[in-house]
Amino acid sequence: MSDPGGGRSLRGWLDSRYQITPLIEFLRHKEVPKGQHSMVWYYLGGTTMFFFMVQVVTGVLLLMCYQPGEATAYESIRYLTTKVPFGWLMRSIHCWSAHLMIISLVAHMFSTMMLKAYRPPRELTWVTGYILFALTLGFGFSGYLLPWNKLAFFATSVGTDLVKSVPVVGNWLLQVLRGGPDVTANTLYRFFALHVVILPLAFMALIGIHLLFVQRQGMAPPLGAKTAPRGMKFFPSFALRDVLLWLFCFMVLLVLAVFLPYGPGIPGMDWELGQKADALAPAFPGIKPEWYFLWEYQLLKEFPPHLFGLEGPQLCLLVVTLLLAIWAVIPWLDRQAQRDEPSPGFSDFGWGAILFLTFLTLKAWDIGATENVASAASIKIISRTCAWWTLGAGAAIIGVRVLIHGHRWFFLTGAALLHVALHGLFGLSYLAAGAIAAILAGACVTANLLRNDGIKANAGGAR
């Protein structure tokens, strides 16, 4: 067989056919911004991808034993974890990695938000990342049902029931999702297809686009860097550091999987197999979803059954959709970041969102509950305790932002804390407290904007 061209080395052989030299040159010259700012945040996307790769590998291994079906799903997982060599390890790593992936992804998203890395020209990188986050939550929700145990069955029944609240098409959507009016084997088949085919294909396509954007545009430099910061070579310096971190993550995964094979025992982060699903058995009292859905679960509980002629869950869904829609289009809303200027309002929006989610999650965890969790007295104590914890966290966040970063813009963080205080400490209903906090925050933000406009106008006039 003749050599159609190129050198004798493998690289030459490949280059003559696929022209890889430009790619290698690109990687050789690619740099990651380096400077006074912390580079820690640049690694979070990589760790998220690492956990996803672990998911793919362990998922494929689990798939070799898993048999979807009403009579086989639970049994096959039980067989896998008790009889198949290292089956317990695969399931444990898969579960741990799923939770760590979400933690890493949330941290990646918030760090991108705080550093304003979404600003032009990286708007679509933010949007693809946002969709990847939604798909990851879809992975969590669909994978939860697959062991077909009692907790998963009832949690999925409650979780999918929410779809009914979607206006007009709600009932139809519920039928499509469940494959019938109730959670049955049909639901299991659909969730299985979603979890192992549809979502992975969509996820891989999007992750490809996301990475392509990152590679084409490079990592976002720090905000306001007038001159291009000194760079760190992507290959080998940054890539090797990435690999080192991945190996460390793998070590942590192994230790957690061996010592805590069923999770840390925190509600919503526990995957003991328990009993097989039984549609006729009484539902668990106080079923709760995975920890990353707890905020929405709690928000649903805060809404009354009916409000403004709508059902409570419908209105809650509307509010959540509105908030998520705002989150998706932040790159276009943040005009200051578009001009490469600091945008303290949006940083504060991010911190406010963290406090908002923290309070709801803590409350859903029943922090501070007395023996009779459902009693009115206990709910009051839970609200108070969670309010104190959130206020403490808020004070610490504000302290760090003032002392270390010199921030001065706290209207939205303040509103989130006021909301928590009015509800938890002064006993106002969650919605009423939220309405008061939102009105005050809105008034402060507007007054601040008008004042700034006045200052600019005066400055312009003086000139």
Add this chain to the structure above:
Amino acid sequence: MKTFSLIVYQLVCIAALAIAAADQPAAIAPKLAGLLAAQGKEGKPVISPEQRDYFEGLNDHIKGLLNNAAETEIITRPDHLSSILALGLRPQKMEVFLQDNCVLCHTDPEVQKPETLFSITAVSNTSPAHLNLHDLVDDVHFRRGLSCAGCHGGDPASDKLEHSFVKEWPGTGRDKNRGWVLSFCARCHSDSTLMNQFNPALPTDQLAKYKNSPHGKLLLETKDPRAPDCVSCHGVHGIRGAKNPLSKIYPKRVHETCGACHANPATMAGLTLPDGSLIPTNQLAEYRASVHGRALLERGDLGAPTCNNCHGNHAAMPVGLSSVSQSCGLCHAGNASLFDGSKHKQAFEAHKWPQCGQCHGHHGIAKTRDSMLAAGPEALCTKCHQQYAKDHPECNASAAYFHTSITQMDQAWNGFGVTAEQLAMKGLDVDAIQDKLNELADSLKQSRSHIHSFSKNGFERVALPGEKAVQSISSLIQEAKAEYRLRQLGLVASIALIGLVMLSLYLKLRRLEG
């Protein structure tokens, strides 16, 4: 940014105002609205927020009845309305309530004197008991539409009072000779055709049974005023079904109902058993401390027996010597059967000992302990044998064998159970251990039961699988522990390997970055 903030602010303001607007009460008739909004002397609303919430949750039909009662001036005072709403009745009961003028009139504090006013604060155990409103509306007859007029006569829809049924009651001495109560209740309760309309499952032979019981004879033949009649156990007003926890005949309250007389020495003075001995009054105290009493009263196990399970209900009588084991055997069938086939049965009969009761007691049955088999202060076997069966020394050896075998199995079951749980939490497969633990538990239970056969061979047959299970569990636990050690070893090796790769990568990086 500014435009967006202004739009968001306006939306939030609209939403907040809409929240306030959405909280408007539904329209109600003027008189009822006035009663609901009325304020007390201190300026506080008479109708509490909880009562208001209850009212808001009522359906339109019930609200219409309340409106009607207010418009026709049957309810004219806010405290009258408050006492009705405070009951928190379900719609069906509230409908009966609001259509009964007797009740509506007797709940009006302005019209009634304190001694005829039905209120939720009246003490239910003082006479007349029907003053307590909760008792009245909870009565099993009330729910079925048999209200005041059902016994007292008259038309509840009219404002005139006619006591047609009262004429059937004795004119004088109603409280001294209470035999009439039986026939008054039996008018309905012995009529199977009538009772079939309300509760087909309820027997109609209570009166016949009662007449043959010692209680019935005491009342109807001896005419002893201490003898109980229907209302002594069921109450007068506030009669609740046996499944209602507030009922005097609810399993957890039967002992109190019987004990009201049987634990009172003054009431029981002079009353005797068929053998002529005085009826003791310590049964209630003994029962409360017994294994049955504690199961029922502390653990809430409604399957545990109370007075009527051994003595009967309407035909209540002392349990005879031969029927003690029959009563016990109703629940403890296995043990009773083993005892009947044992050599002790004849011995006990010869001594005229009550079978189960001889070792376990009667009302004060204590929880059995394995130490009852061993020599010591709690010893049962040895104590009895020293007195009555000195010529059978081999029996003591059997008892010691029973004790040793059972104690070893019990200790193993407890210890292995804890270990299995710990291993399961570490993610190890404990299915096989659990299976063997179940075998051990079965064997232990059967061994304890087979003591009632008093046969070493019979005991050995059921104890042997348990002893084998102990050995199997022990080796399975050792295997599981070895597996866990292997996992830890594998983890250490993996971490060391990864650590080595990390170190070499780090060194490479340092070299590259010079």
